[in-house]
Amino acid sequence: MDTYTKRQYLLIGIFCLASVAMIIRLFYIQVIDSSYKISAASNVLRRQINYPARGLVYDRNYKLIVYNQAAYDVLVTPREMKAFDTLSFCRIAGVDKAELVGEIKKARSYSLWKPSAVVKQLSAHRYAALQEQLFKYPGFYIQARTLRQYPATIASHTLGYVGEVDQKKVDEDKYYESGDYIGKSGIEQAYEAELRGVKGISYMMVDVHNRVKGSFEGGKMDTAAVIGKNLISGLHADLQTYGERLLAGKVGSIVAIEPATGEIMIMASSPSFDPGMFVGRERTKNYLTLLNDPLKPMLNRAITSSYPPGSTFKLADAIIGLEEGLLGPEIRYSCSGPRTTPIKCTHNHETPLPLVSAIRESCNSYFFQAFRAIINKYPTTEEGFEAWRNHLMDLGIGHRIGADLTAENAGNVSKGTYFDRLYGKNHWNVMTIRSFSIGQGELLLTPLQLANMVSIIANKGYYISPHMVRSIQNYDHTERVLSFEKHVTQANPYLFQVIADGMEKVVDGGTAKIAKVEGIAICGKTGTIQNPHGAAHSAFVAYAPKEDPKIAICVYVENGVWGARYAAPIASLIIEKYLNDSIAPKRKPLEASMLSADLISAMHLTGGD
Amino acid sequence: MKSQNNIFLNIDWITILLYLVLVLMGWINIYAAVYSDEHQSILDIGQQYGKQMIWICAGIFLAVCVLIVDSKFYVAFAYHIYVLILFLLVAVLFLGREVNGARAWFEVGGVALQPAELAKFATSLAVAKYMSQFGFKMARTKSYIVLGTMMLLPALLILLQNDTGSALVFAVFFLVFYREGLPDVILIGGFTxxxxxxxxxxxxxxxxxxxxxxxxxxxxxxxxxxxxxxxxxxxxxxxxxxxxxxxxxxxxxxxxxxxxxxxxxxxxxxxxxxxxxxxxxxxxxxxxxxxxxxxxxxxxxxxxxxxxLISHQRDRVDNLLGIKNDLRGAGWNVHQSKIAIGSGGIVGKGFLKGTQTKYNFVPEQSTDFIFCTVGEEWGFLGTTVVIFLFLTLLIRMIYLAERQRSTFSRIYGYSVACILFFHIVINVSMTIGLAPVIGIPLPFFSYGGSSLWSFTVLLFIFIKLDASRTKNLR
Incomplete structure (x- = not known):
């Protein structure tokens, strides 16, 4: 008789217990713990980003100034890599072996399974060579991207550049991922949202060897890439080129605005650089070279530097005087020439003189008296100064005026409280701040603000926020014209006629005779700015033609000795070129001397400061 | 009586039904595991699922042969079969083909045969024969020595082939001995x-x-x-x-x-x-x-x-116990296997929709890790059904074993149940990280002729013995 029959139940018990244990475990990993589902997705799903082409940039005449060229990144998936002939790879790709090995090491430490870029921005030529040989290098892939190209190397500062997005931006904005490109300055930065388009994302399924096996869920979750929109800028490519040529060899800037629209036609800063330097594999090296250049070629002097305006500021004095009713066609102030106190006048002219003559002669004495009259019109100096300062703000001075400019400087017009701190409340008066009247002292303007101030005169009392881009091209090639704010000043339009008359006389026999162009009524004003560090700066503001103004311009040449020496001729040449399409033979020698003038080398020869 | 001679009359159809269901499920899952768009036909004999179909047909043929043979044959020739298989185990060490570091295969006309698989039913027969002889008592030194030797001989020879997993299977005979009177102490001692x-x-x-x-x-x-x-x-x-x-x-x-x-x-x-x-x-x-x-x-x-322990075995134990967590190395298989099963969820991703197995993240997915395909494509419902079917089969085995008049049949039945139990528990447990990775197949599911046939023969001998339970076998 079998005495151990009961033991069958123990065995059945063991079987059941083991089964229950397995089922509990399965319940845990299949139903409760969701981490396995995530791991499974990351195993098989690869996000592939399709980068759209960035929008193009045209000038005001639809001339292409920024376009794209295909470039190729070489990606590597370390896990799939096999031993390969590094030397021949480096020869084809044109990279340094040590650099490649370093990049592969980095890729390896990032992920064995996910591709990372080891050679960036390969040229089309090298791409073609590598593509043919790629089968020899398992684990290597090529990803197409677009790079910025510039048909003419102009307007580098204004156009800006595109670079890899920084970590801060990646954290802030979900659109960007490490390695994406983003506009870093200028138009590229200001219109990033329009230019970049929309990245396309497709999900691919891959096997254990990272080989693509097909799209995920039939591509339901994929999004198509949308190319960036094109921009029509207000820049005038030919004038910009001409302006940059004229500035060559000098430190300074040119800003030209179309008064009626506020479109910036020229924004040049010298010394400059080739915008192509920020594209391609050499960009880091180039960036450092530019950064370390003592002349700061990356600085956009037209909007980032601010200078004392000098005598060009007398135009602002005139406008404010007219607005306050203290100046008028018939109101004269006297001038005793070099003996005048507190500010002497070096010019030899009639006295007492009207506003027109005062502008033509740039009479210090006249404008000081006008300034004094404005300040003293109010019960206290503080109130007078505040009123004067508010007028300046209306004229777009002392604050940023650009609508789409990056890195714009606000300039500086000190507040009354500044003088309170400096001298004590009620311990300063119009005498203390007299140098404001001749555009010196605690007064700093950007060349853009000066050009804009001239625009106001040209427009007889208003300006439109200066901007780089006129319109955005839709995909159907229609244009969406951008609208910008119109700022109207307090002054009566007819008052500007007096200033215009004076400015016309500046060119027509006044301080800027050299800027006279036959057949064009140019209204201008020179400025010579005392510079404690060396030769005085040369400034000139102008608009033309007098009736129906087409261009308002400011030229500022550092160490240009005096206003009429460089700034006025350069401005007049640009105006002539723009309105007449060519330079009159009579003025060719002037053009030649401006083009060849080299203040930078001269400065270095004399030992800088 | 006439009915006694008709083998198909007394057959336990429930067991055969369970067998067929499991084999069919295995085949479908092998198809899903190695499925690719290029080879869509489940009958494509260039693919594993096509071959498995042939193995299944051959297996059914073998099963019929086993049923036709007189049950007395298994009793009479139990030792002969055992010795023959031992001989094959020795021979394979010298004549066998080496696959993955294990010299465990004979190749006969394109069909690979693994003597280690055959050793399971051979040993079961021999053990049953020895223990069913008249006057046998478990608690005797001689019994321990003889039974121990019967177990250890094939296990050691299989160890020499470098197939640790198959060798470990023989340890499960302790459960059979326990049913036949092995003292509690030894079982408790083993667990301790x-x-x-x-x-x-x-x-x-x-x-x-x-x-x-x-x-x-x-x-x-x-x-x-x-x-x-x-x-x-x-x-x-x-x-x-x-x-x-x-x-x-x-x-x-x-x-x-x-x-x-x-x-x-x-x-x-x-x-x-x-x-x-x-x-x-x-x-x-x-x-x-x-x-x-x-x-x-x-x-x-x-x-x-x-x-x-050899270093890779140590690594597997370390990874199981969480002493090491090397997901790229020794822990890779289990980690990927858990991902595949875990990603199945409650109802699974659906037939042929499993990405982890289809794209080869799980190694050995059609053989030792076939359970991953079940888990990924059929989810918790699928895995529970499979485990439930296996448990039903095991309990059915015990039920059948207990109704035998002949001790031989009973012991053989227990051997079948315990061997299947060991395979099922270890195989499933290793795919879900409950046991170290021991490369043994999941009965009836895993791809491969040898294992399918040996499990078929193992099971059908018992069905045959059960069918002739009214005869007195000794």
Missing amino acids: AIILFILALLWTQLQILILLIVVSLVLLIFLRQRFKDGIIGFVLVLLIYGILFGLKNLIGFDATPFQLMVLTSVLSVLAFIVYGLKNHIRQAWFVLLFFIFSIAITLSVNYFYSNI
């Missing part, structure tokens, strides 16, 4: 050894020693049915430890807490011996034996672990 092995790897020696002391004293209470003895024991141990600790601080000799504990246990054991002798407590000897046996196992674990 397994638990101690795991603890020895996870805990420090001090922790284990404390645990053993506590367990021993609890055991004493349990055996003596007297609470007092246990309390005295606890107080004694604490007292000795306290004195030693005090001495250490007073005299200032150097001793780690572990050394102190060892000294405590030695003194306690001595006190225990004196106490036991004086009061003639029989149970004390048993507890003492347990304590010393446990200490011995714990101490031998380290040796076994570092000298007998």
